[in-house]
Amino acid sequence: xxxxxxxxxxxxxxxxxxxxxxxxxxxxxxxxxxxxxxxxxxxxxxxxxxxxxxxxxxxxxxxxxxxxxxxxxxxxxxxxxxxxxxxxxxxxxxxxxxxxxxxxxxxxxxxxxxxxxxxxxxxxxxxxxxxxxxxxxxxxxxxxxxxxxxxxxxxxxxxxxxxxxxxxxxxxxxxxxxxxxxxxxxxxxxxxxxxxxxxxxxxxxxxxxxxxxxxxxxxxxxxxxxxxxxxxxxxxxxxxxxxxxxxxxxxxxxxxxxxxxxxxxxxxxxxxxxxxxxxxxxxxxxxxxxxxxxxxxxxxxxxxxxxxxxxxxxxxxxxxxxxxxxxxxxxxxxxxxxxxxxxxxxxxxxxxxxxxxxxxxxxxxxxxxxxxxxxxxxxxxxxxxxxxxxxx
Numbered sequence: 001x002x003x004x005x006x007x008x009x010x011x012x013x014x015x016x017x018x019x020x021x022x023x024x025x026x027x028x029x030x031x032x033x034x035x036x037x038x039x040x041x042x043x044x045x046x047x048x049x050x051x052x053x054x055x056x057x058x059x060x061x062x063x064x065x066x067x068x069x070x071x072x073x074x075x076x077x078x079x080x081x082x083x084x085x086x087x088x089x090x091x092x093x094x095x096x097x098x099x100x101x102x103x104x105x106x107x108x109x110x111x112x113x114x115x116x117x118x119x120x121x122x123x124x125x126x127x128x129x130x131x132x133x134x135x136x137x138x139x140x141x142x143x144x145x146x147x148x149x150x151x152x153x154x155x156x157x158x159x160x161x162x163x164x165x166x167x168x169x170x171x172x173x174x175x176x177x178x179x180x181x182x183x184x185x186x187x188x189x190x191x192x193x194x195x196x197x198x199x200x201x202x203x204x205x206x207x208x209x210x211x212x213x214x215x216x217x218x219x220x221x222x223x224x225x226x227x228x229x230x231x232x233x234x235x236x237x238x239x240x241x242x243x244x245x246x247x248x249x250x251x252x253x254x255x256x257x258x259x260x261x262x263x264x265x266x267x268x269x270x271x272x273x274x275x276x277x278x279x280x281x282x283x284x285x286x287x288x289x290x291x292x293x294x295x296x297x298x299x300x301x302x303x304x305x306x307x308x309x310x311x312x313x314x315x316x317x318x319x320x321x322x323x324x325x326x327x328x329x330x331x332x333x334x335x336x337x338x339x340x341x342x343x344x345x346x347x348x349x350x351x352x353x354x355x356x357x358x359x360x361x362x363x364x365x366x367x368x369x370x371x372x373x374x375x376x377x378x379x380x381x382x383x384x385x386x387x388x389x390x391x392x
Contacts, residue, residue, distance in 0.1 A: 002026065004065055007039035008073040012097050015063050016090035017307060022335055026090065027065035029180035034122060034152040035069050037176075037184055054119030055079060057142075059135050060126045064091030071095060071104040081139075083110040083131065083224055085279040085305050109281040110135065110224075118142040125153035125185070126224065129161055130200065131282070134223030136169040137198030143170070143189040151185030158183050169193070201286065202228050206260075211239040213267040214260060220289035221258050222282040226325075231260065234323060234384055238357035239264050241379040241386045242321070246272045249318035252347070253277070254308060254340055259287025261321050263294045266301065274301040275312070281305055309343040320344040320354045326362055337364065341371050341389075348391040356387045 004011045004027045013026035056074055058066045059081045067080040068091065082088055088107055095102055108114065110131075121139060126132050143149065149170055153162075155178050163185065166173040171190030175183055200223040206214050210231060221228035227235075238261060248271040253262030256276040266274050276287040288303045295301070304311065309320070322344065324337035337358075344354045354372070358364045360380065365387055368375035372389035379386045 004032065004035075004069065006032075006035045006069050008069060009098075011065070011068055011094065013063065013065055013068065013094050014090065014097075016086050016093055017339075018093075019335065019339075024335075026063035026094070028154065029182040030124065030152040030154050030157075031062075031065045033176075033179050033182040033184060034066065034124075034150060037150065038070075038122075055115050055117060056120040056122070057081060057115060057118045057139065058122045058124075059139065060124035060131075061091065062087055062124060064094040066122060066124065067091050067105045068094040068098055068100070071100050072098060075100075075104045078104065079106040079108060079115055081108045081110060081112070081114060081135070083126075083280050083282050085281070086307060089307070110138075111281045111285055114139055115142055117144065118147055119144075121147060121149045123149070123151040123185075125151055125157050125162060127157070128224040129159075129165070130202075130228060131224030132162065133165055133169070134198055134200045136165060137196075137200075140169050140189075140193075141195055145189055145191055147189050149187040149189060151187070153183065153185075155181050155183050158185065198223075201289070204229060206231055210236065211264060213264045214239065214294065217263065217267075217294040218290070219258050219260060220286050220293060222286045222289075224280065224282045225258050225286050228258075234357055234359070235260055237379070237381065237384045238321075238323060238355075238386060242268070243319065243353070243355065244268070246319065248273060250275065250316065251319045251321065252309065252312070252317055252344075253287070254320050254322040254344060255279075255324055256287045257283050257323070259290040261323070262287065262301070263291055265321070266291065266295045266299060275304060275317075276301060277304040277306060277309065277312075279305065279307060307343075308340050309347040312343075312347045314346050315349045317344075317347045318349060318352050320348060320352070322354065323357045324364075326358075334362065334364075334367065337362075338367055338371075341368060345371055345389075345391055350391055352391050354389045354391075356389070357384060358387075359383060360385050 166187045170187040173187045202221045246269045250273045252275045365375045368389040
């Protein structure tokens, strides 16, 4: 936990779920820069043109630092829009720490309909340019000439392509000087810009040389999903080495992304019972549409947005398939993978198995042996390894 000091007060903030081993902060210089700019430029009203009841939308707030800081100063006006279940839960927890009622912020996901009118739009630039594009397409119709639009991000997160998106979808755009390696983006809404439909979701057909079960199937990717235009090499390798003969096993595609791995199991194992889960609302929506397109409307499966397997009963799963992320925004960390592995062990029945694919250099075998007491190599090549751990 760490303290963020703003002109409106100091806030004890934490990422979610809290982990004493996690040394990453729940806020960074980009959040601090944006909040400082708002307080210095418009200390009494946030935006000169915004009425006292105007709507303040915060998009992409990573751990709730922005929404929590603004909620105490502008109760009932703040709307947070996020693709992350973990960010949403972090916001709830951070609001509670600040003594603020959860209703002081309206919590929306990227799958929800945005407000009809936005008087202040604050955007934390996401890692995915596609997600930013999709958000700007969705939010632009709610802007008006007096809307204050400010983006923020670390210098390494803001590129020429980022500014071009703001310019094309919002209006004239400029940037600030860098402070602590962070930068602000200022965009002026242009009501004359043509409003076109966004390009998302993207769809592509898996190539004929993809593993037989999924070759030729359609993959649906909503904005922000990893490898939205092709089958990534790690997933391809995993698909070549999935377990067989599963019968009616309950199988989880953990961190499902667009759901290709779970779809492959469903097609190869007609009796298997599938659960797709991810902390991204966009990912679970993608997985469900990929599954419906590939497995047909009559094949049943479960789809869950959440913190890994935290909401799955202990001992209720036969097999977990996992391609864990090793980044948290711009930071490289194995914390997410460790949490996924620990959650999988709890959810698995005795004798159940966790299968993991990852880059060889990540050393997941060490972590798996620490958690499960065992880890076997199923397959490997110069870049990737597929590991199996059994719950004893």
